[in-house]
Amino acid sequence: MAAYLDYQSSKPVDPRVIDAMVPYLTTSFGNPSSLHTTGEEAREALEESRETIAGFINADAKDIIFTSGATEANNLALIGFALRNKDKGNHIVTTETEHISIHNIAKYLAKAGFTVTKIPVDEFGKVSVDDLAGSITDETILVSVGYASNEIGTVQAIAEIGETCREKEIAFHSDAVAAGGLLPMDVERDNLSLVSLSSNDIYGPKGLGVLYRKKGVKLIPQVIGGGQEFGLRSGTENIAGIVGMAEAVRIMRQEMAGEVERFKSIRDQLIENILGKIPRSYLNGHPTERLPNNAHFRFDGVEGESLLLTLNARGVMGSTGSACSSKTLEPSHTLLSLGLTHEQAHGSLELTCGRFNKQGDVDTVLEVLPGILERLRKLSPLYDGD
């Protein structure tokens, strides 16, 4: 078995989640709007799942809107909020290290007449809360800061940013996908108005996400139709997927604490051994305030794509950064925002562990990586020796 260390890009669905989903595919498959028994079963499952998922982030069930995934949740949060509240101001604050969907939505809103400020990050990928507070003007209606980076794993000071937004009475959105199931979340503690979550990031099925929308926060729907999800997201509900996400939450509640300790141990073994054994290797992201499962490296004189393909041939699956833009040749905007050069950014390797990793996976990485790097560096015109 190959060592899969790319949990940030995609996760397997937990077999217990599949077991929970199957009855809603085969027997209780009704449309929750239907006035009969299978419709009623679907309706009950929908509302029970909504409760379960709400509880996971200390929210009310009626503030949970099911979407087709985190990207759609980000669209509804930012575009839906900005267009609905444009009479209150036209300024949006976000950061330089957001997921590509946030950046592309921000571009869209800039074309639609909004002003978007992207707060820079320090060399570890942290946003300064003071910088953020200083960027807020009378026109600011929304602050959007990712809970943690999906690439370098740096965790932001969400509660402090939430406090700033509370004082200034500005709505606060967080794309919390990368932190799902890794950091405990609490929308009250963090004063969050809007939160995007993904089902797959907690070992639920793909094609499903959630937007938490605090009571009173007004949005314009982005998918128009039969008026499902409190009129905010139309389309027949994906009940089996929703039940799967709720089951993923139930499992996470029981196992998260122990799991996170195990991830930290794997992460720290990777970081210590790789930085210790491989010359001119560096950690990207924050040394301590980082996701428990994220180890993100750069290696001088190595090209990330060749490294990935060679690692894959030796049974290790990793990432150069965000899978959402892996197929482009552009270096990651997150890595550039740390102040890295294009060459440095291209020499990156992200290893993220998850529920089904074993100690053997760590051993495999530590066994094959040094030799591969040595060989690639020998072939590289960019590398001038240790």
Place this chain on the structure above:
Amino acid sequence: MAAYLDYQSSKPVDPRVIDAMVPYLTTSFGNPSSLHTTGEEAREALEESRETIAGFINADAKDIIFTSGATEANNLALIGFALRNKDKGNHIVTTETEHISIHNIAKYLAKAGFTVTKIPVDEFGKVSVDDLAGSITDETILVSVGYASNEIGTVQAIAEIGETCREKEIAFHSDAVAAGGLLPMDVERDNLSLVSLSSNDIYGPKGLGVLYRKKGVKLIPQVIGGGQEFGLRSGTENIAGIVGMAEAVRIMRQEMAGEVERFKSIRDQLIENILGKIPRSYLNGHPTERLPNNAHFRFDGVEGESLLLTLNARGVMGSTGSACSSKTLEPSHTLLSLGLTHEQAHGSLELTCGRFNKQGDVDTVLEVLPGILERLRKLSPLYDGD
């Protein structure tokens, strides 16, 4: 076992489809943008599935855009097309019997400055191709006509409407959800520019649909992000769902012809027996040009909701019409467009059969329905005798 005759509202997923999906949930679960083996497996599955689904409607694979369902496909088709092509004209033609999502999208476009003409239908729910052709002006950019009604089952003259659109060089969209797996489709024959399809309507999983978009037809994306689906629909691809929809298509190709004959037999037994045995009962929709699985009745002096609930208590699950608006008290816009009064529209019952119905289900309906109607009519102040 209860008799489920509400296949139009929701379908179970075929167990063979679930079997095809499981490996993409548990082992080949990679992100198709990832540069490693499980990513590659996902990427191959995505493109193979795209080919399979394209073949089902005689389309090219690169014209298939995966969405989260038919409602989202309708949004991308109509809003995406109208906003992208508004320099060519501001007039859109549709009909009075479209799915609620089309009507609500049309309302949205009307607010955005477009003029929408809704062509009326005759007493059987058919659109006149001459009326439609006559409504086209120099400003018309798009015609949207559902392949068949999801409520009364009436099938429209799609090839003729396509011919009209070809002559006038106007884009032609069809919401083909209700006809999926029931009528053979061919985007070339019908000159379709845009077609919305749903996975669940061919016994695939919910939360997945397709927009066919003919080469050269320009759209503005409605979900912004990482640029998946040719830049037209962002978000990590739901590979297991997509593989499931492709498997549903493979099964459909082998079984559709035989299945449709079986549905017609069930439909015709229901229609003949119910109209024959129950006084003051009528068929809604076209007597012959109707979906092979659709029997849609109205009964004088009966209230549809009470009828449904009583039927359900006796083991028969049906619908009053569109599940998408079952929870509202408004009578169906489709039934009103036939010229029915509110009372007539409220006394409706839709029975739609599907893959897992047995002869026993028909027998159950015919056994319990006459008695229930008799009892309800006795209680009804609206009914004045046979």
